[in-house]
Amino acid sequence: QGDPGKVAISISCGSVGIEFQVCRTGVEAWAKATGHRVQLVSTPNDSNERLALYQQLLAAKSGDIDVFQIDVVWPGILANHLIDLREHIDPKMLDQHFEAIVRNDIVDDRLVAMPWFTDAGLFYYRKDLLEKYGRPLPTTWQEMTETARIIQEGERAAGNDRMWGFVFQGRAFEGLTVNALEWLDSFNAGTIVDEDGEITVNNPRAADALTLAASWVNDIAPQGVINYSEEEGRGVFQSGNAVFMRNWPYAWPLLNAEDSPVRGKVAVGQLPKGGPDGKHTATLGGWQLAVSKYSQHPEVAADLVRYLTSLEEQKRRAVVGGFNPTIDALYKDEEVLAANPFFGDLYEVFVNAVARPSRVTGVRYNQVSAEFWNAVHATLSGQTDAKTSLADLERTLDRVSRGGRW
Amino acid sequence: MRSRKIVGRVLFYVLVAFIVVYTVFPFYWAIVSSLKAGSGLFQVEFWPSNPAWDNYVGVFQGQPFGRNILNSVIVAVSVVVLSLFIAVTASYSLGRVQFRGRTTLLLVVLSVSMFPQVAVLSGMFELIRWLGLYNNLLGLILSYMIFTLPFTVWVLTTFMRELPKELEEAAIVDGASSWVVITRVFLPLMGPALATTGLLAFIAAWNEFLFALSFTLSNEMRTVPVAIALITGTSQFELPWGNIMAASVIVTVPLLVLVMIFQRKIVSGLTAGAVKG
Amino acid sequence: MADVTLRDVRKSFGGLEIIHGVDLDIKDNEFTVFVGPSGCGKSTLLRLIAGLEDITSGEMTIDGVRVNDLPPKERGISMVFQSYALYPHMTVYDNMAFGLKLANSGKDAIDAKVREAARILQIENLLTRKPRELSGGQRQRVAIGRAIVREPKVFLFDEPLSNLDAALRVQMRIELAKLKEDLNATMVYVTHDQVEAMTLANKIVVLRAGHVEQVGSPLELYHHPRNLFVAGFIGSPKMNFIETAATGIDRDSATVQLPGGGTLTVPARSAGLAPGAPVTLGVRPEHLVAGDPGSGGGDAVMDGKVFVVERLGGETYCHVRTADGQSIVLRTGGEDTVRPGEQIRIGIPAGACHLFDRDGIALDRLERHPMADQEMPRHAHA
Amino acid sequence: MADVTLRDVRKSFGGLEIIHGVDLDIKDNEFTVFVGPSGCGKSTLLRLIAGLEDITSGEMTIDGVRVNDLPPKERGISMVFQSYALYPHMTVYDNMAFGLKLANSGKDAIDAKVREAARILQIENLLTRKPRELSGGQRQRVAIGRAIVREPKVFLFDEPLSNLDAALRVQMRIELAKLKEDLNATMVYVTHDQVEAMTLANKIVVLRAGHVEQVGSPLELYHHPRNLFVAGFIGSPKMNFIETAATGIDRDSATVQLPGGGTLTVPARSAGLAPGAPVTLGVRPEHLVAGDPGSGGGDAVMDGKVFVVERLGGETYCHVRTADGQSIVLRTGGEDTVRPGEQIRIGIPAGACHLFDRDGIALDRLERHPMADQEMPRHAHA
Amino acid sequence: MTTVYDAGRATNPAARGGAASSRDSLLTRRRRRAAWLFLAPMILVLALVAGWPLLRTIYFSFTDATLYDLEYHEFIGLLNFYYLAIDPHWWRAVWNTVFFAVVSVSIETVLGMIIALTLNAHMPGRGLLRAAMLIPWAIPTVVSAQMWGWMYHDLYGVINEIFLFLGLIDQPRAWIADPALSMYAVIAVDVWKTTPFMTLLILAALQLLPGEVYEAARVDGINPVKVFFKVTLPLIKPALMVAIIFRTLDALRIFDLMYVLTGNSRATASMSVYARQQLVDFQDVGYGSAASTFLFLIIAAFTVIYITVGKVNFDQGGK
Ligand SMILES: Nc1ncnc2c1ncn2[C@@H]1O[C@H](COP(=O)(O)OP(=O)(O)OP(=O)(O)O)[C@@H](O)[C@H]1O
Numbered sequence A: 001q002g003d004p005g006k007v008a009i010s011i012s013c014g015s016v017g018i019e020f021q022v023c024r025t026g027v028e029a030w031a032k033a034t035g036h037r038v039q040l041v042s043t044p045n046d047s048n049e050r051l052a053l054y055q056q057l058l059a060a061k062s063g064d065i066d067v068f069q070i071d072v073v074w075p076g077i078l079a080n081h082l083i084d085l086r087e088h089i090d091p092k093m094l095d096q097h098f099e100a101i102v103r104n105d106i107v108d109d110r111l112v113a114m115p116w117f118t119d120a121g122l123f124y125y126r127k128d129l130l131e132k133y134g135r136p137l138p139t140t141w142q143e144m145t146e147t148a149r150i151i152q153e154g155e156r157a158a159g160n161d162r163m164w165g166f167v168f169q170g171r172a173f174e175g176l177t178v179n180a181l182e183w184l185d186s187f188n189a190g191t192i193v194d195e196d197g198e199i200t201v202n203n204p205r206a207a208d209a210l211t212l213a214a215s216w217v218n219d220i221a222p223q224g225v226i227n228y229s230e231e232e233g234r235g236v237f238q239s240g241n242a243v244f245m246r247n248w249p250y251a252w253p254l255l256n257a258e259d260s261p262v263r264g265k266v267a268v269g270q271l272p273k274g275g276p277d278g279k280h281t282a283t284l285g286g287w288q289l290a291v292s293k294y295s296q297h298p299e300v301a302a303d304l305v306r307y308l309t310s311l312e313e314q315k316r317r318a319v320v321g322g323f324n325p326t327i328d329a330l331y332k333d334e335e336v337l338a339a340n341p342f343f344g345d346l347y348e349v350f351v352n353a354v355a356r357p358s359r360v361t362g363v364r365y366n367q368v369s370a371e372f373w374n375a376v377h378a379t380l381s382g383q384t385d386a387k388t389s390l391a392d393l394e395r396t397l398d399r400v401s402r403g404g405r406w
Numbered sequence B: 001m002r003s004r005k006i007v008g009r010v011l012f013y014v015l016v017a018f019i020v021v022y023t024v025f026p027f028y029w030a031i032v033s034s035l036k037a038g039s040g041l042f043q044v045e046f047w048p049s050n051p052a053w054d055n056y057v058g059v060f061q062g063q064p065f066g067r068n069i070l071n072s073v074i075v076a077v078s079v080v081v082l083s084l085f086i087a088v089t090a091s092y093s094l095g096r097v098q099f100r101g102r103t104t105l106l107l108v109v110l111s112v113s114m115f116p117q118v119a120v121l122s123g124m125f126e127l128i129r130w131l132g133l134y135n136n137l138l139g140l141i142l143s144y145m146i147f148t149l150p151f152t153v154w155v156l157t158t159f160m161r162e163l164p165k166e167l168e169e170a171a172i173v174d175g176a177s178s179w180v181v182i183t184r185v186f187l188p189l190m191g192p193a194l195a196t197t198g199l200l201a202f203i204a205a206w207n208e209f210l211f212a213l214s215f216t217l218s219n220e221m222r223t224v225p226v227a228i229a230l231i232t233g234t235s236q237f238e239l240p241w242g243n244i245m246a247a248s249v250i251v252t253v254p255l256l257v258l259v260m261i262f263q264r265k266i267v268s269g270l271t272a273g274a275v276k277g
Numbered sequence C, D: 001m002a003d004v005t006l007r008d009v010r011k012s013f014g015g016l017e018i019i020h021g022v023d024l025d026i027k028d029n030e031f032t033v034f035v036g037p038s039g040c041g042k043s044t045l046l047r048l049i050a051g052l053e054d055i056t057s058g059e060m061t062i063d064g065v066r067v068n069d070l071p072p073k074e075r076g077i078s079m080v081f082q083s084y085a086l087y088p089h090m091t092v093y094d095n096m097a098f099g100l101k102l103a104n105s106g107k108d109a110i111d112a113k114v115r116e117a118a119r120i121l122q123i124e125n126l127l128t129r130k131p132r133e134l135s136g137g138q139r140q141r142v143a144i145g146r147a148i149v150r151e152p153k154v155f156l157f158d159e160p161l162s163n164l165d166a167a168l169r170v171q172m173r174i175e176l177a178k179l180k181e182d183l184n185a186t187m188v189y190v191t192h193d194q195v196e197a198m199t200l201a202n203k204i205v206v207l208r209a210g211h212v213e214q215v216g217s218p219l220e221l222y223h224h225p226r227n228l229f230v231a232g233f234i235g236s237p238k239m240n241f242i243e244t245a246a247t248g249i250d251r252d253s254a255t256v257q258l259p260g261g262g263t264l265t266v267p268a269r270s271a272g273l274a275p276g277a278p279v280t281l282g283v284r285p286e287h288l289v290a291g292d293p294g295s296g297g298g299d300a301v302m303d304g305k306v307f308v309v310e311r312l313g314g315e316t317y318c319h320v321r322t323a324d325g326q327s328i329v330l331r332t333g334g335e336d337t338v339r340p341g342e343q344i345r346i347g348i349p350a351g352a353c354h355l356f357d358r359d360g361i362a363l364d365r366l367e368r369h370p371m372a373d374q375e376m377p378r379h380a381h382a
Numbered sequence E: 001m002t003t004v005y006d007a008g009r010a011t012n013p014a015a016r017g018g019a020a021s022s023r024d025s026l027l028t029r030r031r032r033r034a035a036w037l038f039l040a041p042m043i044l045v046l047a048l049v050a051g052w053p054l055l056r057t058i059y060f061s062f063t064d065a066t067l068y069d070l071e072y073h074e075f076i077g078l079l080n081f082y083y084l085a086i087d088p089h090w091w092r093a094v095w096n097t098v099f100f101a102v103v104s105v106s107i108e109t110v111l112g113m114i115i116a117l118t119l120n121a122h123m124p125g126r127g128l129l130r131a132a133m134l135i136p137w138a139i140p141t142v143v144s145a146q147m148w149g150w151m152y153h154d155l156y157g158v159i160n161e162i163f164l165f166l167g168l169i170d171q172p173r174a175w176i177a178d179p180a181l182s183m184y185a186v187i188a189v190d191v192w193k194t195t196p197f198m199t200l201l202i203l204a205a206l207q208l209l210p211g212e213v214y215e216a217a218r219v220d221g222i223n224p225v226k227v228f229f230k231v232t233l234p235l236i237k238p239a240l241m242v243a244i245i246f247r248t249l250d251a252l253r254i255f256d257l258m259y260v261l262t263g264n265s266r267a268t269a270s271m272s273v274y275a276r277q278q279l280v281d282f283q284d285v286g287y288g289s290a291a292s293t294f295l296f297l298i299i300a301a302f303t304v305i306y307i308t309v310g311k312v313n314f315d316q317g318g319k
């Protein structure tokens, strides 16, 4: 059926909620414009599950999905199965995007994905409580620790015995890699594996960072934090039981929802530095669009990718869905800023977000990340001290990488 | 004398009460939680003060949950029918005919029922792909055979063995072939046995997770356990406990109804099967 | 001409021989009963005839046709099982019709046959019931009805009455006997019940441990048991056995010592006996005569002391200890007032005595009992 | 003084009354047997005495003590179950010792008791075996042994012999009788076997549907059954019942019509009978006398046609159809040559006859049978 | 073997498979042919879904195959097994699994026994109680893991609430996050979930016990506790052993409970979780297959021990 030359493209872009809606609208607009048909394949939302699925599919050389929405850490893992988009994308268009992200999407000099939207760790805090206790916004983790403790104790004394200082993602999963990487990098301790594939994680600054983080558990952070993913932490924070939270931008609209107990009491800023010499760091998150090598219609699929990652579409998504654009220009756009006031302030955060070492570790990234989060988790849960974990980790990574050769 | 008896009775019923609370409470809690909306979920309340159905509505809006249930039903029913069909004939041979290799076969069946699923995961994945059944309910139905079939064969074999020998002999004297004996004499008698094994196989298939997770692709093809495990809220990071609890209640209720109906038979079924097996 | 012959039929289960070369001729229209202690192979033999077990070696014919390799349904037999083995999920009608349906008989023919059998067995009003709604006796009848409709050449019964209670058993026994007259078919019947065997059989086959011990009419077995085993097995209460020795040997008689000192000369072909050889004197409780000490009856007397008296009302079993400590049972009338502890004198009629040599083989009695060899009709033809 | 009394004892299961007010006196040292058709409540009654079931209403004493609320172990009873109920995983010794051990008897005392019981039962060589290594009869003995060691005041038996084969049953029956003499205890015994009841009991209790029909000595029941049910239940073959009418009524006799036209005057207290009232004439097969037509015996004769002859060897059951189509059984000797189809004349001794009114209640016979009322000893004391 | 039937009867093993075929009658041969015909679908399906994948897995365990490119792999001998042997995480998983199996099966056995005895007692509402007891069993593992995950929640979890109320703990605990607690938390869920099954098996065994034996014990005046230990326990031991072994085998391959409740956390990861992580998350089919094979071997060894020690008789059932 349909016109000859008009084909059906299937795309996976989220599966539920606003993400799915926004994607569908965009895709349908493209379909209307081009006359092609598009089918949306919904996939698991858990990124681990989604990756496993993609891998199975791609390993099977299945053309079931033409366009994949891939995580920022996956280009290295999936590169072999994706086409080089350079042939389809105007270089000028590419230049609009954050450079860091574009670099992340280039594997072996092939542009395997296009940036679609970005994410970075944000520092949420209770401005009402800071005010109440007359504390400034902490700029270092150490300050944060102190402030958190003061407010926590104060609040508890005042009757809220469930009050905690800080919540983050401490569960043994990818999110912990993200959190811990922020700590390490803010202490200038590198990003586990450097650009050249050297394993850098075992250094004293990293140990300091982890030691500090471990000290939070059961002090300013509930013990359960080491099994929290994003939602559990948000639950605590949103019910008014935490002063600080590390989370993604998605939490913003939720925290300010109608029935949110902390509506209007929350502000958002950059994550603290690792001491006075450290830097503000956020780990880069976000999603890209890529086209499968096994697609029947790579040209058409690439066109869809071009459309969805274009400035117009990203703007629409930012306004409608609060998705962070990957295009610099949009952070100065009136309409975008009206919908998302903190975009302007946090532009720096998004631009300077630090990438996980996924490109250099390639297909082994998953394993590296798992080893890393497990090492961090062991430290957080007090099973081993930071030094030992890091030393162990270095050895393990050495083995995984076959001596750093990845 | 009397008072000691009464004390004994009381202690006994306290024990009974404890057992009931222990077994039922988690499910009760799931129901209660599923009836709490929004932030109410984060308050510990043993009785939902203002029950709301939002979560139940939400389950069906967030994902194709109706479709997931349908998938589960299709898969579980097909698995039950298919494995019972294969198992009835096989168990006749294994239970009532003496032939060389019978013990070996029984041994194989027994050991297959003990395979860890991961041990066959990759091979099964290849097989499914090769048969073109990836992301297809047929693939699930086929792969579920690995655990329902040995189990049904095993239980039905013990049942078959228990059926009176004279009955078959009477039929043979009446001129019945083995096929006729199975279909017209034994099958009507195995109603309870088939119900029990069928139910157990149904539960196993309905609850299966690993294969369902690995061999389906799209949300439309998922079965309920996977759908629940992967349930998400309106954005990527939200974990909607209310929805999960609602979904849990929804998928559990049919099973509970089945179990209630068949509870007596389950015990007697096991009497003939599992314990002896 | 539905006679059944077995020639050196053997049967092993997993290397263990259970039936050790049985030769048997079952004549057309004969009612043959297999008896023997539990586990002697009665059922096995019956099942070999039915074709439910394969014979390990030997030769079997039914109606002149070698059936060794024929499946049951082609042997022209039908079988009634101890447990009846009715199909629980079918009505009485369907139970009876099942075999015919499988044989693709016409619907009308089936109906006619089933109704005829139901009429014979007086179960016409039960045809729509399920087996579980029937009493034991009714089930039994249905099982027989299922056998009848097949119009077999040979009926096989495996302890068909053993699950019924005493009263019903008596009734069904009589009905079976009548059925036999009506159907005019060859019947082979397994039982462990004395009375059934004696009252139903034209021919009794006594089995022991897979061997045929004796074949003959009921009264032949009763009056001329071939060995100790058959003598002890047939008759109730059991025949008394007195261990003793032959003192005087003649060609046609032997004189044996009795406990307490007396002697008895038993008319039997004793040629093979050595003087002084140990023999067993057998005499049935109903043939002994009780009297006061000093009185006497029969051809010799034996004194003893009564130690147990069992009064059944219509008859009395009197257990007596002889001088040498052997125990003997007398059957006397219901009015007998003998008391435990009394000394009594037992009269032994020589003509009712049996003699067995040291191997337990009976010495031929001098005279055949008049009823032993003639066919004794039991039923008035309707 | 271990007598057991029941006063209006009732038992309901879930609202349904199974035992309807039983009054019973079981005397010390008495052997009481419960008989009755299946499901009449024999076992239930026994279990009420054991305390395994609670009585719903009424009063029960053992040895003078009210036991309504006592648990089994405090009633001084022990019980032998039909299935023996041996502990499968314990040796014979442990089976017997188990109850004692838990009662904290001394080790030596236990040992002595167990060995004594084993000696009595002749199972000394089996003490180390497990139940599954025993034959049926041996298991039975162990079960009894387990009951003996408790030295109970009352022994309860529920069909203890029903799982044994015929020969063993006879043997165990005699041993039980002996045991009774040795132990000198009160025994209550349930059976459905005629012979066991007649030969073991001092007192038979006939139950029907939860009611006691008659209590009495075996011969009292045999000679003076109180009603049709007891008359038909006790005695084998069963008593013949002839439906007829009383033509002449006297105070001490009634004249009844016989099939074929004759009359018979039966000595019985007939005062309550109306002339022409329907009565049932009962006469036992062993009391009828067979003769040629024309001859006769007894006080009246009846002609009939033999339709079935069952020859058991030592005796013969002759089934006769009377002129009005009723069926009558005669017991005759083993040598009887009567043939089916023959006409025979049956002599009826008036003194052996029973009369029952339209409600089935027996009219008192004029003379008590001499053996009915005296205690008939059965065993010579050792 | 010329027996047409064997239903229920033990046959002499010496004769099995002998050279009896020529003597077999038509009926026997016909039956045997039918038997194989009836078995064919089962054999086919099992070969397909069990035999083939298992062989593949074993094969892969000697290669360096990866999920993103299954076809190109090299044979690397026992290298995967060597890596497995030196991986402390693997041994941690082995230990987790064994610990989990032993502890949970023990608790389930004791608890199942208690509940089964309760259910076996005569009392009003027994059917209802039995139905209530079956609830956890009917709930899908994934669902129950979610339910318990929610109950375990360190801040909103009802368990903390109840335990605090009862004074069992003085501050909320992170039941599934704390590595010191998480294994016990997992075990508690498993106990809750599978005790009903154990109960069912034991109940079935109890119902097969001869009732008269208990009456004999009552007449003997033996107190119920002694009766349990001296009579009931020895009598149901065979059935209990079978139940325990079945449950142990099941526990050794536990996957979904841990996966849903605690993810890949090393504190609780079982062998199956480990193997799947390698296979799917890390794409290392060779290595993951080696772990799977190893798991399979452990279970197979256990099965063999069970069959030989338990003397499973295929004609009589497990005795
Ligand atoms: N299928 C079989 N396999 C092995 N042995 C068997 C089989 N069938 C019967 N036997 C053995 O053969 C012997 C004879 O058994 P059969 O059933 O013929 O005895 P029976 O005379 O009918 O005994 P009963 O009176 O108890 O029914 C027994 O020892 C029995 O154990």
Ligand SMILES: Nc1ncnc2c1ncn2[C@@H]1O[C@H](COP(=O)(O)OP(=O)(O)OP(=O)(O)O)[C@@H](O)[C@H]1O
Pocket (backbone or CB within 6 Å): D013, D018, D036, D037, D038, D039, D040, D041, D042, D043, D044, D045, D192
């Ligand atoms: N626990 C029970 N609950 C309900 N009804 C019962 C129970 N026990 C016995 N009955 C009923 O009570 C009646 C008498 O049973 P009982 O076992 O005493 O009979 P019985 O005379 O011993 O019969 P049998 O000779 O068959 O052993 C039967 O109808 C039986 O169904």
Ligand SMILES: [Mg+2]
Pocket (backbone or CB within 6 Å): C042, C043, C044
């Ligand atoms: Mg038999």
Ligand SMILES: [Mg+2]
Pocket (backbone or CB within 6 Å): D042, D043, D044
């Ligand atoms: Mg009874």
